[in-house]
Amino acid sequence: MLAILIAAAAAATATPTPAQAPCAAAEHHQLHFWEGDWNVFQVSDNTQVGISHIERVMTGCGISEHYSAPQAPGGAYEGVSYSGFNRGDGQWHQMYVDTNGNVTWYSGRLEGANMVLHAPGKNGALQTMEYRPHPDGSVEQIGTVSTDGGKSWQPGYDYIYRKK
Numbered sequence: 001m002l003a004i005l006i007a008a009a010a011a012a013t014a015t016p017t018p019a020q021a022p023c024a025a026a027e028h029h030q031l032h033f034w035e036g037d038w039n040v041f042q043v044s045d046n047t048q049v050g051i052s053h054i055e056r057v058m059t060g061c062g063i064s065e066h067y068s069a070p071q072a073p074g075g076a077y078e079g080v081s082y083s084g085f086n087r088g089d090g091q092w093h094q095m096y097v098d099t100n101g102n103v104t105w106y107s108g109r110l111e112g113a114n115m116v117l118h119a120p121g122k123n124g125a126l127q128t129m130e131y132r133p134h135p136d137g138s139v140e141q142i143g144t145v146s147t148d149g150g151k152s153w154q155p156g157y158d159y160i161y162r163k164k
Helices: 002-013
Strands: 036-042 048-057 062-069 077-086 091-098 103-111 114-120 126-133 139-146 154-163
Touching (some): 091 114, 103 126
Antiparallel strands (some): 036 048, 036 154, 048 062, 062 077, 077 091, 091 103, 103 114, 114 126, 126 139, 139 154
8 A cells, every 4th residue: 555655646746748739840840941021022133022921820830921012013912821731641731812812722841951832723734832941041932833734834933032
């Protein structure tokens, strides 16, 4: 009986092991290089095309972007995205919604240092969006489109994000 009481007392005074945060694994941090407040420029001519605010949300389980291009050629433009790593399928997913009524669901993963996401496009096209961190802290975002099932790709946009 004494042994049971001693074991119970030891268990009661032991420091409990803290539970690991749900999104503490390294995969959940793979897109953190994109966080911050940014001025966004077109790579081809270094023209500023917008601004972007990107932050961790949901206790670090997701990343939110709010992109704004008030001087866009077709009129003021905004887009919002939520991105997160899904432990279930081992991929990143992003839902992007914009002021033109478009909703795009991207999925992909880290390839080397770059995050590469794919989505179905209009009329059977395929879209790829790639985030490339640069040594100077900037991030390049490249969008391409394929209308032939991924055999060839045409450029859509090429932006560089520079910290404000």
